[in-house]
Structure formats: C-alpha cells, structure tokens
Amino acid sequence: MKAYLMLENGACFEGQGFGCERDTLCEVVFNSAMCGYTELLTDPSYAGQGVVMAYPLIGNYGICYDDSESIKPWLSAYIVHRISDVASNFRSDVDLNTYLKTNGVPGIQGVDTRAITRILRESGTMRGMIAYGDHVDREAMLKKIHAFQMVSMVPMVSCKETSVYGDGPVKVALIDYGVKNNIIRSLVKRGCTVKRFPHDTSFEELQTFNPDGIMLSNGPGDPKECKKEIAVLKQVMKSGIPTFAICLGHQLMALAHGFDTYKLKYGHRGINHPVKDLSTGKVYITSQNHGYVVDGKTVNPSVADIGFISMNDGSIEGLNYKGGKIFSVQFHPEASPGPLDTGFLFDRFLDLMGGSLL
Structure with missing residues (x-):
C-alpha cells in the first residue's frame, strides 16, 4: 500500500507501507546507527516517536528475541529507506516486517531517509504523521499534526x-x-x-x-x-x-x-x-x-x-x-x-x- 510521511513544516514524502499499516501521529527523530535495530525497536525510551534510520538498509539479519531490551517494541513508527526481504542470520526468529505487523507498529519505506535526516538536523525534531492509501488529504494531515501533543510515556x-x-x-x-x-x-x-x-x-x-x-x-x-x-x-x-x-x-x-x-x-x-x-x-x-x-x-x-x-x-x-x-x-x-x-x-x-x- 502507498504510504505518506508528512512533517509539521509541510514536507511530505511518498513511499510504501510495511508492518502494521495504520495511520499514526508521532514525534519524528533520527538514529545514525548502522545496526542494532532489534535493541532500538524494544528500547522504551523511543515510546511515542517515529524513528528515521539514516542507514539505508534495515532488517537484513532479522529479529532475534534474545536481543530485545524489553517485552515489545515501543516506538510509534519506523521510517526506513528499504527493508530487507531476506533475514539472513542463524539467530533470526522472525523477519522485521512480520515482527512489526504482529506488534502493531506502522512502517514506511522507499522514502529518502537521508533527506529527512537533513531536515531534522537543520530545523530540529518535528511532529509528523504517517498515512496509508492511494490518496491522502494533505491539508487534513497537517491539521492533525499541529494539534498533536506528546504526553508523558x-x-x-x-x-x-x-x-x-x-x-x-x-x-x-x-x-x-x-x-x-x-x-x-x-x-x-x-x-x-x-x-x-x-x-x-x-x-x-x-x-x-x-x-x-x-x-x-x-x-x-x-x-x-x-x-x-x-x-x-x-x-x-x-x-x-x-x-x-x-x-x-x-x-x-x-x-x-x-x-x-x-x-x-x-x-x-x-x-x-x-x-x-x-x-x-x-x-x-x-x-x-x-x-x-x-x-x-x-x-x-x-x-x-x-x-x-x-x-x-x-x-x-x-x-x-x-x-x-x-x-x-x-x-x-x-x-x-x-x-x-x-x-x-x-x-x-x-x-x-x-x-x-x-
């Protein structure tokens, strides 16, 4: 399914959905790590946030439950350039897409995550929204983003x-x-x-x-x-x-x-x-x-x-x-x-x- 990421400054990125395809509002932040996404996903400090991965390929070694930092993923959304279709690792328990879908975490791929990262570095952390469907109401999305407030997690x-x-x-x-x-x-x-x-x-x-x-x-x-x-x-x-x-x-x-x-x-x-x-x-x-x-x-x-x-x-x-x-x-x-x-x-x-x- 088509997916869209919009930031509170009006910047909008079109990609493809993965994980649990449901609309979500979040605080959009970026992470510069090349690996360790299982630990990142299950770190409770990311609760309420949509995490942009600056590194372009995520998911190539799957999800190993033994590496989890808590009982489930806590982030609100996962934003990547591309997820791997294959989990190539003898320790892998499940692929990334299935894991996020099972745990209700929305994802978007196929977007220019380095461009998004540059925007966040220059303008600062922003609120954002991910929406799914062939056509979305961008004006309505922006209104929802501006009305969104983070609460204590x-x-x-x-x-x-x-x-x-x-x-x-x-x-x-x-x-x-x-x-x-x-x-x-x-x-x-x-x-x-x-x-x-x-x-x-x-x-x-x-x-x-x-x-x-x-x-x-x-x-x-x-x-x-x-x-x-x-x-x-x-x-x-x-x-x-x-x-x-x-x-x-x-x-x-x-x-x-x-x-x-x-x-x-x-x-x-x-x-x-x-x-x-x-x-x-x-x-x-x-x-x-x-x-x-x-x-x-x-x-x-x-x-x-x-x-x-x-x-x-x-x-x-x-x-x-x-x-x-x-x-x-x-x-x-x-x-x-x-x-x-x-x-x-x-x-x-x-x-x-x-x-x-x-």
Whole structure:
C-alpha cells in the first residue's frame, strides 16, 4: 500500500507501507546507527516517536528475541529507506516486517531517509504523521499534526509491579522509568540482586528492600513532566544510599538537585557518539538515545562536578555529586546496541556499594 510521511513544516514524502499499516501521529527523530535495530525497536525510551534510520538498509539479519531490551517494541513508527526481504542470520526468529505487523507498529519505506535526516538536523525534531492509501488529504494531515501533543510515556513503559533478578549478595533497588534489559543484566552478572520497582514507587517502599544501592533507569520524554518521581529522588539524594543514574534517571537526579534541563535541537540517537571523561581526558564511543540534556549553566559546582561532555556539541554527559555517593551519565554504559567501552561505570557503582564477588 502507498504510504505518506508528512512533517509539521509541510514536507511530505511518498513511499510504501510495511508492518502494521495504520495511520499514526508521532514525534519524528533520527538514529545514525548502522545496526542494532532489534535493541532500538524494544528500547522504551523511543515510546511515542517515529524513528528515521539514516542507514539505508534495515532488517537484513532479522529479529532475534534474545536481543530485545524489553517485552515489545515501543516506538510509534519506523521510517526506513528499504527493508530487507531476506533475514539472513542463524539467530533470526522472525523477519522485521512480520515482527512489526504482529506488534502493531506502522512502517514506511522507499522514502529518502537521508533527506529527512537533513531536515531534522537543520530545523530540529518535528511532529509528523504517517498515512496509508492511494490518496491522502494533505491539508487534513497537517491539521492533525499541529494539534498533536506528546504526553508523558513513563507511566506506560514502566513496570506495574515489582520483580527480582539475580541472587547475589549486593542488593540494588532499580527504579524503572523505561529500563533496558541490559542494565539489569549488567548488574546481575556483577553479583547483584536487582529488585525492579515501578516509576511511582515511594521512597519508603524502596527502603523496605534495604538496598545497598539505587539504580535510576533510562526512559522516554521530558524529564520535567516527572514531578512525583523528582520528589522521591530528593529523598534518595538525602539518604546517603549509593546511587547510579542513566539517561532519564540522570536528568531527573539533576532536577532533584535544583539544576535545569532543556530540549536539544535534534537529540543524540545512535551508537557512535564520542564523550570525553574530564577526569582522565579519555574519549569513549557511546550508545545514546535522548532528546533532553542537563543545562551546564545551572550546575552548581559546590553540588556536583561535570564528569563527561559530548565531543559533538559540548553538552553534559555525566555528573559526579559531592560526597561521592551519587553519579550519573547521559549515555548508555550497558550499550546494547553499541560499544562496551564504558561498562566500567557499573564496576564503579559496585565499589560504592561495597564491591562484588566477581
């Protein structure tokens, strides 16, 4: 079936539908990765977004369920130049088209994704709509796009009840704002028992687990919408419990300390983003997926030091809080997909909690 992608600036691209062919509204963003689409599709941080893949061919190695970062794909739409008709991989469980159709995710292919990416880089992230059919009402599409508003997706992607992973001697309370599975795996393999709590869990309930440390996960959307979560983190930061925060968790901890955040023009999404460790001068290649960052001008140097910065735009990629019990990063040290260069940050967290048996 014919499909159309329209952006809020009126740009319209004609292609062919795949996956679940249903009209959808979303926030359109781009990702620069050449691989790792299974992990991308199942990353809860993409909830509500239509993802444009800058790399032209997607789906050639199929979908392997073992690589999934959550129970299902969360993005609103998938926008590619071309999907592969053949899934050539002995680990493949299903082809990409079937997977998206089964899970209700709309797709469009045959569009110039590099042109779309250039528009988003020059004009910034935009709202958009995908519609299917031989003929569409472009004026009506544009009206729907301008009326569309993103809402907080954290309550949707977070777990609804607690669950426990691993049986190690170090106890970690993980607050799930949209956690990727490999964050949990990274802790379990280092000797942790991880108890996963819903996003709106009270500090008192976290304390009943008597954790050695608290892990704040990644997640979707504007951190300033998470007012109840920020209130809980104000209690966490005063408790003295070692805390490690990633991505959205990093932003929420900054807001809890009185710093500010802002939306990037087009975000950081890909597996090839360089960040610099200011304590050592080393540069690491990282996996990233975020549209908001901590505003460096609001960081109080008596409260926190900037630990990492982006080598692309100089934005904050990590904070080390005074007292040594709390640190956070904007990128994904668990990778999946992406380089494992910064996995040592989990070891640092273990050291704060008293160490691991490994």
